[in-house]
Amino acid sequence: MAGPCTVENREQTLAIAEGVKNLGLTVFRGGLFKGRTSPYNFKGMGAEGFQIFMEIKKSLGLIIVSEVTASSQIPQMIEYVDILQIGSRNMQNYEFLREVARTGKPILLKRHFSANIEELLLAAEYILLEGNEQVMLCERGIKTFEPMTRNTFDINAIPLLKEITHLPIIADPSHGTGIRSIVNPVGKAALMAGADGLIVEVHNNPDQALCDGFQSITLEMLSELLTETKAICNLLGKKFN
Amino acid sequence: MAGPCTVENREQTLAIAEGVKNLGLTVFRGGLFKGRTSPYNFKGMGAEGFQIFMEIKKSLGLIIVSEVTASSQIPQMIEYVDILQIGSRNMQNYEFLREVARTGKPILLKRHFSANIEELLLAAEYILLEGNEQVMLCERGIKTFEPMTRNTFDINAIPLLKEITHLPIIADPSHGTGIRSIVNPVGKAALMAGADGLIVEVHNNPDQALCDGFQSITLEMLSELLTETKAICNLLGKKFN
């Protein structure tokens, strides 16, 4: 799964989506509503972006994953988005989890950066109890004392979760590191540790990105990551798709 | 501010409220909707509890503070509750913050246990930007490596916040420690460091409480804490009320 942190405008988004499609990927990520720590930061283009999603689905046939941040967005999300992402900050917003679960859509549940593994599993339980079993868990780094990286990617969590749960585990090395140059090695490490998939932020011009540019990789870096991912899948006897 | 973690039933709640009133306190806390980490835990009695709040307000004249956990609860909350509490887990649920802010009610904003001080202030900014200036910040402990306590009460945050912001600072030594026997000393320490008020969990029978009993103090302990609080206010030249 790859795409920009945030949908900024039609041109940027279509350019990245085409790049992603050309590399043979099937899932496109892009945020319309961003929960930003500061109210003064860019918060995404909002509902206008749904038309861009529709265009990407029609013209490129990509599957769309996008974050839902409020109950009021759910009706449109159901219509335009294929996989609903619950962001880290909402992992313990249990009433909201239930509501999103009841859409019946596949859910990508991101671990809160201060939630331990048990708390992640219990949050997933809220979704499962609504009868929605299409839950993917996403490890995206935890808050530690280390100042050099944005988060510490919890590699231990991957094999531990594989032991404890049957739910698929997706790794997000973009947020898990916060540093463009180490997204690829940490992504590959996560696959080697047992992750079922990766979600990465990619941008056609990362240094101009309105959000998270420092951790977005270029399409060239994504291409390299894909080649290596295929080699790892091969080594592990896993199927790549 | 004192009261049980959760409203369990009419008898328990009225007994504690009377105890709180008799000690000369004016604000009663009690949760109706609890965001519990596990979906299998007691989650509060829900909307039925509003009638009990009404009874407490009428017969005892207490001010009610209670946590709101979903948009759908807001209409009733406005009617029955005087101070709306935003729980730790919702501190970074920004769309929700805005919605609650627009009620115009005073808000008690609890710091997320993994939020740093700047993130707490930026969350408050979301509320202030809606034109609601009645925000109280609440320090309630942060997640650290220490396993002996539930959280580490961040005493440094109190004088730092007093330097940086004009908003009142409330300390919650119940969640900040998670251990009944040290609620009083940590509460007094917070006052000495400059906190404007305390919010504590109190129960008439803590060992039978359905939620957080291990950190709830008894009415006797509350009485002792009040006597000492008055002495501290006296020492600091502050008015107690």
Place this chain on the structure above:
Amino acid sequence: MAGPCTVENREQTLAIAEGVKNLGLTVFRGGLFKGRTSPYNFKGMGAEGFQIFMEIKKSLGLIIVSEVTASSQIPQMIEYVDILQIGSRNMQNYEFLREVARTGKPILLKRHFSANIEELLLAAEYILLEGNEQVMLCERGIKTFEPMTRNTFDINAIPLLKEITHLPIIADPSHGTGIRSIVNPVGKAALMAGADGLIVEVHNNPDQALCDGFQSITLEMLSELLTETKAICNLLGKKFN
């Protein structure tokens, strides 16, 4: 206990020692050997400083507490220093703890900034097992995710340690905060929570200090802290000395 982080030269040290003495204090702290994170930082004046200690003891009658960082310093330390301080970074250097314990001198054992309470008590146990029972435990802040302060002073640890152990608890609000302006409120909070004493970094010219100037208070601030400390002791029914 008060004094500079590091003994820089004779004039500075005597000036601060006189200031400390004039305020009625009895214990003077000063480092000769500093374990600095970077090998390029000022590491103290070393063994030359012992003569200055001797002068302070003779002329002012102050008790000296100073950190010992290597076995080779022990013989001179025994001669010139009254209380041997084990720094945070050596708290889990167990062979060294034993060696220092065998001097029979009183020991101020600082908690490592990543040690939990149990680990601190077990480190003290290494000293007690050598037959040296004059151990004071020192809480000086722990490492957390909060970037605004150098450490998070663990106020919870004070009443918890008072419950668990009979050893005296000293609080170090200078390292526990890393910010001059909040040393006093956090120091007072620690006393209110049950600490038996404070150790603070004081400097006659903090902004020119070669080490930790940003967290050293002035003699005027120390004077104010002492007045307030006496009032707190009075309130708690404790004797000040």
Place this chain on the structure above:
Amino acid sequence: MAGPCTVENREQTLAIAEGVKNLGLTVFRGGLFKGRTSPYNFKGMGAEGFQIFMEIKKSLGLIIVSEVTASSQIPQMIEYVDILQIGSRNMQNYEFLREVARTGKPILLKRHFSANIEELLLAAEYILLEGNEQVMLCERGIKTFEPMTRNTFDINAIPLLKEITHLPIIADPSHGTGIRSIVNPVGKAALMAGADGLIVEVHNNPDQALCDGFQSITLEMLSELLTETKAICNLLGKKFN
């Protein structure tokens, strides 16, 4: 590098060393002096173990790596041990670092579980400044809030260190996880992220081990890890030895 946490007795040690040799490995690890958090735990067999090391070197031709915990052990260490390990708890014991550096022996410097990456590099700087350039850095997990694992292996540190320093990076997935069943996946992940080598605890009977048995893998598991390591080296175009 593989071997038991602690040398328990001659039979156990020789059996494991033979197993390690038979798998084609060249470096044997084993502790004689253990810095244990509690003074009541098994602390290693001490200097008697040096004869066992001599036997292993003579009969099996293995290179020995072992931890030095006090200045007094240095003379014998130089004689019997090939690579001196500085344990986590001594990483910031700078006087000791210097002393060990002056032996001129290769040094395996373990990151303290609460040290950030910069602090690790500055500790290495203390050794390099003594003119000893044979320093290997070892990532072995950091302390976080996650209770399910002993430490959180900081996978991000591997590629970051590879960018910043030319020193070799060794990964210790045994301490980095604390759980036998995930040592292999995390070890492989570390190699994929760029680690130059692994050090793992192996035991012929882990459940009976006197130290760290829960994180020691069996010789069978080690054999499997080696096969996979060779495949990874092959994929990355690295030479295995």
